[in-house]
Each structure stands twice: as structure tokens, then as C-alpha cells.
Amino acid sequence: MRIVFIGCVKFSYAALETVIKETKAEVVGVITKNESKFNADFASLEPLAKKYKIPFMIAENNDQEQMYQWIKALNPDVIYCFGWSYLLNKKILDIPKLGVIGYHPTKLPKNRGRHPIIWTLVLGLKETASTFFFMDEGADSGDILSQEVLPVLETDDANTLYNKLISTALQQIKTFTHQLMDNTYKRIPQAHDQANYWRKRDKEDGLIDWRMSAKTIYNLVRALTKPYVGAHCLYRNREVKVWRTQIDQHCFKQEEVLPIEPGKVLKIEGKHIYVKCGEGVIILVEHELFPLPKEGEYL
Numbered sequence: 688m689r690i691v692f693i694g695c696v697k698f699s700y701a702a703l704e705t706v707i708k709e710t711k712a713e714v715v716g717v718i719t720k721n722e723s724k725f726n727a728d729f730a731s732l733e734p735l736a737k738k739y740k741i742p743f744m745i746a747e748n749n750d751q752e753q754m755y756q757w758i759k760a761l762n763p764d765v766i767y768c769f770g771w772s773y774l775l776n777k778k779i780l781d782i783p784k785l786g787v788i789g790y791h792p793t794k795l796p797k798n799r800g801r802h803p804i805i806w807t808l809v810l811g812l813k814e815t816a817s818t819f820f821f822m823d824e825g826a827d828s829g830d831i832l833s834q835e836v837l838p839v840l841e842t843d844d845a846n847t848l849y850n851k852l853i854s855t856a857l858q859q860i861k862t863f864t865h866q867l868m869d870n871t872y873k874r875i876p877q878a879h880d881q882a883n884y885w886r887k888r889d890k891e892d893g894l895i896d897w898r899m900s901a902k903t904i905y906n907l908v909r910a911l912t913k914p915y916v917g918a919h920c921l922y923r924n925r926e927v928k929v930w931r932t933q934i935d936q937h938c939f940k941q942e943e944v945l946p947i948e949p950g951k952v953l954k955i956e957g958k959h960i961y962v963k964c965g966e967g968v969i970i971l972v973e974h975e976l977f978p979l980p981k982e983g984e985y986l
Contacts, residue, residue, distance in 0.1 A: 688712045688868045691763040691783075692732070693746075695720040696770035697914070698790075698853050700730040705857045706767065707739055710864040716761045717743040718754060725772065728849070728914045749773045758782055765867060767860075768822060777824055785867055788832060789822040792852045795834065796877040799827035800885035804848055807839060808910035809892075811902070814838050815848070817855040819863060821874060826884070830874035833859045844909035844931075895920040897950035897986060901934045901967030908932045922976055922986055931973035935961060939968045950985045962986060 690712050692703050699719075707714055719732035736743035744757050755778045758766065765785040768775060780787050793803045794816035807815045816836045821829040835855050839848060866872035893911050895904055895918055904918075908929050911918045917928040938961065939953060947953070947963045954961040960971040960980065980986060 688765060688785075688864075689715045689761070689763045691716040691718065691758050691761055691766045693718040693766065693768040693775075694732060694770040695723055695729060695772075696726050697728040697730045698849075698856065699732060699770035700735065701853055701857060702767070702769045702790075702860055703732055703735055705860050706864060707735070707741075709861050712864050712868060714739070714741050715763060716758065717741050718746050718757070719743060720747075721745055723772075726770075727916055751776050751779060755779050755782070774824070774826060775822060780822060780824070787822040788863075789820055789827070789829070790856065791818050791820065791827045792816070792856075793818065793827075794836060795820060795827060795831060796879060796882040798885055799882055801887045802885060804845055804852070805888055805910045805915065806885045808843070808845060808848065809906050811906050812839055815852075817852050817859060819856075819859060820877075828877060828879065828882070830876050832872060832874065833863045834875075835859060844912045845915050846913055849914065893918045895929060897962060898965040901964040901969040904964060904969050905932050905934050920986055922980070927975050929971055929974045933970040933972055935968035935970050941967065944968060948985070952980045952982055952984045952986065955979060955982055 690706065692706065692714055694703065703717065706712060717732050717736040721731055723729040733743055746754055758779060759782055763783045765783045766787040768787055769790045775787060791799065791803060792815060793807065795818045814836055816834050818834045819832045820827065821832060823829040837851055837855060863872060893916065895907065908918045908931065912930050917930055919926050919928050944963050949963055949965050951963045952960060953963055953968060960976065962969050962971060
């Protein structure tokens with residue numbers, strides 16, 4: 688089976704390496720980028736393509752006519768498109784006889800759209816899924832090829848959830864690649880009436896407002912931590928990153944802090960900063976506040 692592989696993020700790199708090393712399929716071409724202004728987990732596939740002597744194309748400015756001509760000449764049976772920020776047009780989707788396989792880390796048809804790992808954590812969801820599907824002209828709306836549900840733990844953050852999804856996805860890739868080769872795969876239509884779409888995240892979505900509850904701030908920070916851009920607060924007219932927090936369960940009782948305004952620094956322990964929230968107290972564990980605020984100061 689001849690595969691053209693498209694991608695430009697950390698997951699794309701791991702997936703391509705898995706296809707090359709752990710399946711009997713032939714990767715006949717790779718499309719990737721040299722840089723990305725909006726993929727925090729960017730990873731070019733050019734080094735892998737060179738290592739395994741696979742023809743590759745550096746796609747610039749979403750020139751899909753050029754991509755179409757290049758892919759068509761390779762005559763692939765299937766295209767794997769994992770970690771790509773643009774929808775592919777119908778001309779490209781129609782090239783391979785088996786179709787184009789895309790990836791979305793949610794329990795489709797729920798939660799289609801942008802920034803799925805971030806929104807999963809921001810919203811405090813208890814589960815998600817690793818889903819591969821046959822791409823159509825819509826966003827994340829094609830028939831499902833493979834889906835594995837994963838629990839989301841309270842202790843998960845963007846990095847741990849990202850890595851759990853990758854680990855699951857790589858096993859799925861090995862399985863469905865053989866199914867595609869043996870013609871034993873299944874297509875499961877999505878229930879479109881159950882679908883919703885998540886919007887693009889803006890910079891303002893990462894701003895910590897101390898009037899939020901401690902739980903909401905905790906979810907926001909863990910959703911935006913590395914490999915993503917980080918949540919931020921404003922301190923002394925500067926934007927300051929906050930990478931890790933904890934919800935205070937022991938030091939301050941709710942009745943003790945109830946009459947205190949949100950944003951007040953209640954306590955400093957080393958670099959740990961206890962801050963009153965709209966509900967509860969949050970501990971800033973890993974952050975870039977410098978110099979450290981004083982007890983009684985407001986953030």
C-alpha cells in the first residue's frame with residue numbers, strides 16, 4: 688500500500704516513524720513545513736524523510752494546487768494527514784482510492800474544531816478519545832476509521848494528555864494500516880446531529896482573571912502549559928506566564944477567605960504564591976513572577 692504522509696507537529700513525526708518502521712506499507716512521499724507560526728508543538732518531517740530517503744515537499748502558503756500535482760504524480764493508495772492546520776480541497780481528497788485519513792483527539796462527533804486538547808482540559812472533561820476518520824470537505828466530519836476512549840485525570844495537563852493520546856494513536860495506526868492493506872477496515876458514519884464545534888482560541892482566553900474560581904484557573908493553566916503557550920496574568924503592567932498551579936485544600940478554609948477580594952496574595956512559601964480567587968484559593972507553583980509579590984499585595 689502506497690502512502691503519502693502530511694504533517695508538521697510532534698505527533699506527525701511519531702506517527703510517520705511508526706508507519707515506516709512498524710508496518711509493511713510504503714511511504715512514497717512526505718509533505719511538511721520548515722516552520723510554523725501557530726503550531727506550538729511544531730516538528731518538521733524533513734529529517735525523517737531524508738533519513739529514510741523518501742521524496743518530500745515543503746508546503747508553503749497552503750498552495751494546494753502544487754500539493755495536488757505533487758501527490759497525484761506519486762499515485763498513492765491512501766493519504767495520512769496527521770497534524771495539519773488546513774483543510775484539504777476536494778481535488779486532493781479524491782486522489783487516493785482508499786481516501787484521506789485524518790486525526791482528531793476528541794470523541795467524535797462531539798467536540799469537532801480547533802484546539803481539542805486545550806478545550807478538553809479548560810472545560811474539565813473527564814474523558815476524551817483518539818479518533819482517526821476519513822476526511823471529507825467538512826471539519827472532522829467524515830466516517831470514523833478507529834476510535835479509542837481515554838480517561839482524563841484531574842492530574843493531567845496538556846503535556847501528559849498529549850503524550851497519552853500519542854501513545855494510544857500509534858497503536859491504532861499500526862492496527863488500521865494493516866486493516867487498510869487487508870481490506871478489513873470499517874467505516875462508521877458520524878451522527879452529525881450530535882456534533883458541536885469548538886472555536887479557535889484567542890490570546891485573551893489564556894488570561895487569568897482572579898474572579899474565576901480556583902478550579903477554573905487550575906483547568907486553564909493545565910490546559911495551556913507546555914508544549915503550549917502558557918496561561919498568563921498581569922503583574923505590575925507586565926504579562927507573566929503561569930505554568931503550574933494547585934488548588935489549596937488545607938491552608939485556608941473557605942469561611943476564612945470569604946470576605947477577601949479576588950487577586951489578593953494571602954501567603955508566600957518559597958516561590959509558591961497563595962492567591963484568593965472568586966471561589967477558593969489557588970497556589971501558583973511554577974510561574975514567572977519576578978520579583979515575587981508580597982503578602983497582602985494584589986495581582
